[in-house]
Each structure stands twice: as C-alpha cells, then as structure tokens.
Amino acid sequence: xxxxxxxxxxxxxxxxxxxxxxxxxxxxxxxxxxxxxxxxxxxxxxxxxxxxxxxxxxxxxxxxxxxxxxxxxxxxxxxxxxxxxxxxxxxxxxxxxxxxxxxxxxxxxxxxxxxxxxxxxxxxxxxxxxxxxxxxxxxxxxxxxxxxxxxxxxxxxxxxxxxxxxxxxxxxxxxxxxxxxxxxxxxxxxxxxxxxxxxxxxxxxxxxxxxxxxxxxxxxxxxxx
Numbered sequence: 604x605x606x607x608x609x610x611x612x613x614x615x616x617x618x619x620x621x622x623x624x625x626x627x628x629x630x631x632x633x634x635x636x637x638x639x640x641x642x643x644x645x646x647x648x649x650x651x652x653x654x655x656x657x658x659x660x661x662x663x664x665x666x667x668x669x670x671x672x673x674x675x676x677x678x679x680x681x682x683x684x685x686x687x688x689x690x691x692x693x694x695x696x697x698x699x700x701x702x703x704x705x706x707x708x709x710x711x712x713x714x715x716x717x718x719x720x721x722x723x724x725x726x727x728x729x730x731x732x733x734x735x736x737x738x739x740x741x742x743x744x745x746x747x748x749x750x751x752x753x754x755x756x757x758x759x760x761x762x763x764x765x766x767x768x769x770x771x772x773x774x775x776x777x778x779x780x781x782x783x784x785x786x787x788x789x790x791x792x793x794x795x796x797x798x799x800x801x802x803x804x805x806x807x808x809x810x811x812x813x814x815x816x817x818x819x820x821x822x823x824x825x826x827x828x
Contacts, residue, residue, distance in 0.1 A: 605629045605650035605721050610640040610666075611683065612658045616706075620653060623713065628782060628814060637661035644670065649678050651720045653704075656684035656691060664695050671699045679720035683708065714775075722774045783818040790820070 607629050609620045614635070621631045632649075634640040637660050644652075656663040663682055670676040682695045685706030692703045701720050704712060786800070793799040801808045 608632050608634065608640065608643055608649045608652045610634045610652065611655040612636055623710065625810065626813065627714070637666045640666060644675055650724050651678055651717060652680045654680050654682055656682055656687050664691060664698065667695060667700055668698050679724050681716050681720055718775050779818060783820055786815055786818065786820050
C-alpha cells in the first residue's frame with residue numbers, strides 16, 4: 604500500500620481518483636488547491652503525487668518548481684491537465700515531473716502511470732540501502748542467486764514463514780502476490796474473523812471484502828484452519 608496525494612480543484616476528479624486508488628489498496632489524501640497541497644506535503648511524506656496543472660491559486664507547474672527548489676520533490680509527481688500544451692508538459696518534466704496524464708484520464712493509463720511511478724520510488728528508496736550492503740562473494744560458477752523476500756524476513760514466524768515471493772515480476776503482480784499472502788496469514792491467525800482482520804489491517808470491512816475478492820482469497824480458509 605502506498606501513500607498518494609491527489610491535488611485537483613475539481614471535486615468530481617478528486618473523488619474518482621480517490622475511489623480508484625483506494626480500490627487498489629492505496630491510502631489517498633486529497634487537496635483542492637496548492638495551499639492544501641503544501642500543508643499536506645509538509646505534514647508527511649508521500650510515495651506519489653497526482654498534480655493538476657491548472658488550479659485557481661497556484662498552478663501545478665509553479666508548485667512543482669517550488670517543491671523542487673525547496674528539496675521537497677522526493678517523490679514521483681504525475682502532472683494532469685486537459686488543456687496543457689506540449690511546452691507545458693516539457694517544462695514540467697524538466698523541473699522534475701515523472702510523467703504527464705491528459706484528461707479525461709482513462710483507468711488503464713492512470714493505473715499504469717501510478718504503477719510505474721511507485722516502481723521508480725521503490726527503486727530510489729532501495730538504492731541507498733543497497734549501496735550500504737556488504738559485497739556478496741559469488742558462488743561457484745560466478746552465479747549469485749536473486750534475493751527472495753519471505754515473511755520471516757519481515758519479522759513473522761510460524762507456519763507461514765516459508766512463504767517466498769518472486770521479485771522478478773512486474774510490480775503489480777508482485778504486490779498482488781504479497782497482499783494475498785498477507786491477508787491469508789491474518790485470516791488464518793484470526794480464525795476467519797473479518798472484524799478482527801479489518802482491525803489488524805486498518806481497512807474498513809466493506810473495502811476489505813472487496814479487496815479479498817479482487818485478490819481471489821478463499822474466505823473460508825481461515826475458518827477451516
């Protein structure tokens with residue numbers, strides 16, 4: 604789950620993007636202008652920002668430049684507009700925008716841009732960590748196996764600790780695999796109680812049911828176990 608900020612002066616677009624991104628399992632904050640966006644950015648870090656270009660107080664490109672100058676452009680920013688020119692898009696990219704979406708935004712283009720932006724953000728977050736890791740001596744034949752992330756590495760133990768995840772996959776598929784294992788683990792541990800699972804995972808029951816169906820989680824598995 605990623606923390607995403609949506610900045611747009613149109614209520615309908617904010618609500619639509621929020622609903623779509625929430626359904627994808629992300630945590631979404633909304634801002635209707637640059638003033639609210641500044642407050643939200645100052646209050647916490649985001650994994651991604653969707654930023655409208657044309658807004659009544661300060662336009663999106665000016666806000667993007669402001670963040671870049673202040674060193675606050677630490678996350679991918681996807682610009683959005685239905686009236687922007689090519690020059691505007693080029694300028695935003697030069698300042699530091701990750702990509703540009705033209706309104707009306709299709710679901711497929713939105714999800715693809717968000718997925719790519721989060722993938723780049725994850726890579727940037729891992730880069731400093733990787734640089735601090737000690738060198739690993741190659742095995743016989745010069746082959747070094749790719750790392751496998753397990754629930755044991757995430758601090759869990761017990762019968763689910765053997766679960767591994769293939770990281771050599773598109774981000775969306777890898778994330779879905781992890782989320783499915785995550786919810787199956789909590790369902791088993793809570794004896795299939797959706798109320799307790801909702802409390803543990805921080806999701807509302809309605810959204811939790813929708814998410815489990817989307818991932819293909821067997822809701823009776825926890826009770827059988």
